[in-house]
Amino acid sequence: MLTITHQSPGPDLFQCCRKGDLERAKYYACLCGHFDLVLYLLESGARCDASTFDGERCIYGALTDEIRKTLRKYSVITSRVKRREEYQEFLRRLLDDGTESDVTFHVHNATTIRAHKGILGARSPYFGQQFLGRWRHRGTISLRNSLVDGEAFRLIVEWLYTAQVKIEAKLVEDVKRLCKQCKLDRLENDLEAAVLKAENFVHSKRGLNINHVQVESSESEAVLQSDLRALANAGLPDKLKPPEASLRDHQEARPPILEPYFDIVFTAQGLEFHGHKPAYLFQALFSARSDYFRALIHDHFHEASYDSVHDQLSIPIHNIPAEVFAAIMSHIYSNEQELTTKNVYEVLEAADLYLLPSLKRQCGNFLSQFLDLDNVVSLLQTARLFGLPRLEHQCTEFIAMNIEGMVQNEDFRALVLHDASLIQERQETDSIDIVDEIRYFLKTDLNSIAAIEDASKKLDLINDMLQEIGFDV
Structure with missing residues (x-):
């Protein structure tokens, strides 16, 4: 994080007053007392620390009580940021722990990476096509190409899971090479932008060297959620599936969803929600996000039944409307769901039942608007x-x-x-x-x-x- 200090306009303003330059004095004065401007500056990263001399003076001189209160209470870590970080940390744990992983990559230099076909296939057309083609039905994949660096491959997999990654400077070119091979244009663009930003900063400061590059962007994070939301929509009953146009809110072609391999079905109000237990990580996502679903899927409640003909695990959902369960499923996959004044209380009750504290907080934030x-x-x-x-x-x-x-x-x-x-x-x-x-x-x-x-x-x-x-x- 960079902190940039600008010279105070105080001396200039004093000179204007002494000279009678009212136009310039009005220019500075027009910036005072506008709440929207204060909020914009804070949301853009401005700091007002009351423990510092400048911060204390800023709060003391605030034109209105609304501005003063906002300066005191504003936190750089907003609820939206917390929600985003919790979701990405959940996906990072899913990758690191290898929970219910269904594919293992062995890179020639002894790097082993356990992952989920569902996430890789939904996030990348290249991986989706490989899982439908030469990697079909393979649980272990060996990458023997000497140009593929194991750590660089692990980094692109991490980015596919979380839409952010920290890359060592010495690995930047290896990651770029894999981006071209795996057709990850968005990651390549984010990486180039991050490198350019770092180089521009280094050029302005003597004696600095780039050791790591942090690759992240709000656009990539939005695409991550959209990709996994599309994966969730694939398992919804036809009656509850959103229009095709709403499955993706960005302009890229959707990665190929892997062939239907439904081996777990939740039934709510007679409608079937198809899940993808190993091949689509349905069990992994539900189990990792909720202890309740972990126990339910592993049949600790003795409610599940197994259909040997269709090779499916069937679990009934009691006392939960199908539309509410669709919101639960969307939240588990994408950390987003459609809340309305009509369904928010039912979703809140379901989130409490299914031990989903993040969804409960989002319901609370929604209710606070009214x-x-x-x-x-x-x-x-x-x-x-x-x-x-x-x-x-x-x-x-x-x-x-x-x-x-x-x-x-x-x-x-x-x-x-x-x-x-x-x-x-x-x-x-x-x-x-x-x-x-x-x-x-x-x-x-x-x-x-x-x-x-x-x-x-x-x-x-x-x-x-x-x-x-x-x-x-």
Whole structure:
């Protein structure tokens, strides 16, 4: 990560003021106080560290409370970044552990790589064609070409799994050669862009050498998810398959999906979801992402049946609508799913049942977009029920910021009484969880007399409500 420091425009601005150059002073002034601009800078990598002199001065001089609050709370590691990293780390573990792998590559220099035909075939037309051609039905493949470097081959396999890879400088040319052989144009382009960026930086700094190149791009990450989503769609019942145009949202031709080799079937509401146990890594993905599915597939619950005629394992799915199971399947493969106000609660319940915490968090993030005075209490209770601390935090903050409209809300008063009842042999001096959390939000970030007075009025509203429902303050 590079940190670039630019000279402050302060002296220039002071000179403008002394000379009466109002146009230039207005130019600098127009950049102040725009929340969208602040958010754009933060999302683009700008830092505002309150522990530094400049950061503290920036927060102190913020034009509005909204900007000041954003500067304090903004984290470079956003929920979207966390979700992306979790997904790629899951795929990296899948490769490193060789979980349920169905193909092993032996490179001439004693490198062994265990992988899954499903991922390689879905991600690369070259690998897909090889698995349908000369590598058909082969579980072990030996690469004896002396021009194929084992470590370079492992790196391109890692990129196919995660859409990002760290390459030693001495291996760059070997990786490029394999990119041409395996027709991985996107990886080759990303690699060339990364090398050019590194070289330009080195040219600006004397005494530096390139040891490694980090290859990654948001476009390649989107293609990774799209490729695996297409693989998931191949196993959906015809009734639930999306239109062909929506299977891919980029312009490249879809890699050839391997020949249907369905040996595991989930049945929900009479519809069959075909899975690809070894050849398409269905078991590997489901087992690796969910302990529940691992136990279900290995028949710890004794619910699976085996059809010897079709060589298939059949597992019934109970009490889950087929459309919801389709969303579960999409999430497991691609970390994305279609959430709507109609299905989000059912998907959330299924994610809780199937032990998919990442999907639960995504449901919580989706619900947080619809907070209002009428539903905030029910959403807070939902957050508590399903263990969604971020959603609970957002609901509590919303109540605190809108306490004037909440103190007469019957659902909110019932929530206060419920929290109070959870304390056994409650004394008058005992606190109430929801009230304590609201008071915390009201008492933080008070950096002006007006803010202190506003918080005091809101705290008085809470105290008055508590007295009305029978609690001493």
